[in-house]
Amino acid sequence: MKPFSLAVIAGTSEATDLIRMLPESWNITAFAATAYGKTILEGLPCTVQVGRLDAEGFRQALADADAVADASHPFAAEVTRTVRAVCRELKLPYFRLGRPPVQYAYDQILRVQSKEEAVAHLRKTIGNILLTTGGNTLAFYEQAVPDFAVRGYARILDTPDSRQMTAGSQAHLIFAVPPFSAQQTLELLQKYQIAVLVSKDSGMRGGVAEKVQAAKVMGIPVILIAPPAEATMTLPEMQKALLACAEKERKQI
Numbered sequence: 001m002k003p004f005s006l007a008v009i010a011g012t013s014e015a016t017d018l019i020r021m022l023p024e025s026w027n028i029t030a031f032a033a034t035a036y037g038k039t040i041l042e043g044l045p046c047t048v049q050v051g052r053l054d055a056e057g058f059r060q061a062l063a064d065a066d067a068v069a070d071a072s073h074p075f076a077a078e079v080t081r082t083v084r085a086v087c088r089e090l091k092l093p094y095f096r097l098g099r100p101p102v103q104y105a106y107d108q109i110l111r112v113q114s115k116e117e118a119v120a121h122l123r124k125t126i127g128n129i130l131l132t133t134g135g136n137t138l139a140f141y142e143q144a145v146p147d148f149a150v151r152g153y154a155r156i157l158d159t160p161d162s163r164q165m166t167a168g169s170q171a172h173l174i175f176a177v178p179p180f181s182a183q184q185t186l187e188l189l190q191k192y193q194i195a196v197l198v199s200k201d202s203g204m205r206g207g208v209a210e211k212v213q214a215a216k217v218m219g220i221p222v223i224l225i226a227p228p229a230e231a232t233m234t235l236p237e238m239q240k241a242l243l244a245c246a247e248k249e250r251k252q253i
Contacts, residue, residue, distance in 0.1 A: 003027045004246040007065040009083055011037055013205055014097055015071035019044045021239045036159045058086045067093040067245050074099055074227040075200050093245050098232020099203030104212045108221040118198055118223045119144040127195025128153060135162040138169055153192050180207055185214035198223045
């Protein structure tokens with residue numbers, strides 16, 4: 001009997017948790033956008049495909065899959081839109097893994113719905129900015145905040161992809177590899193005299209709690225960008241749904 005074939009759109013530590021929770025008899029292919037993403041999947045019972053795919057790339061890559069588990073980053077909106085559309089086209093069962101919302105005990109958190117709304121607030125602030133939203137949005141902030149080259153500091157994942165992506169930046173770049181403790185972030189805030197911190201609200205595993213803790217010590221505001229609103233599952237819910245999907249597939253053979 002052909003083993004159940006599952007495609008996992010990786011990019012988070014939850015993707016590794018999910019793969020560990022599933023039967024090793026399954027044929028699991030994990031898709032990582034970067035070489036760094038591949039390192040997170042090392043040692044797991046799966047095949048790893050590295051590289052960014054467009055819709056046609058996913059059509060070809062998912063042609064033999066029985067189901068797709070989207071465990072990409074909560075803010076990987078473009079990948080999620082593309083994969084979801086391809087799954088509809090191929091009539092593939094699609095499941096989206098999410099992260100539970102977290103409440104942070106700090107009264108200087110400003111929650112916004114988009115990077116555009118974050119910029120609207122940054123334009124009203126004075127003092128240095130620490131941006132922790134990733135290299136792929138850095139150019140947007142540089143263009144949208146008039147004096148960002150002077151007062152903008154960005155902590156960027158230290159990978160060849162990120163360095164290439166931000167090579168033309170005029171901002172102050174701080175390349176580092178997570179996870180970051182609250183103390184490490186606090187040291188950055190103190191060293192560069194940061195007046196406001198900007199982060200995506202990517203949940204407990206996104207290191208947001210440590211950023212908030214450091215900002216609280218400094219007494220500076222945190223602009224927190226909400227993740228895209230979408231229907232998602234917890235890890236146990238996804239495990240149960242995938243097992244049921246595999247059983248249904250087995251009965252149809």
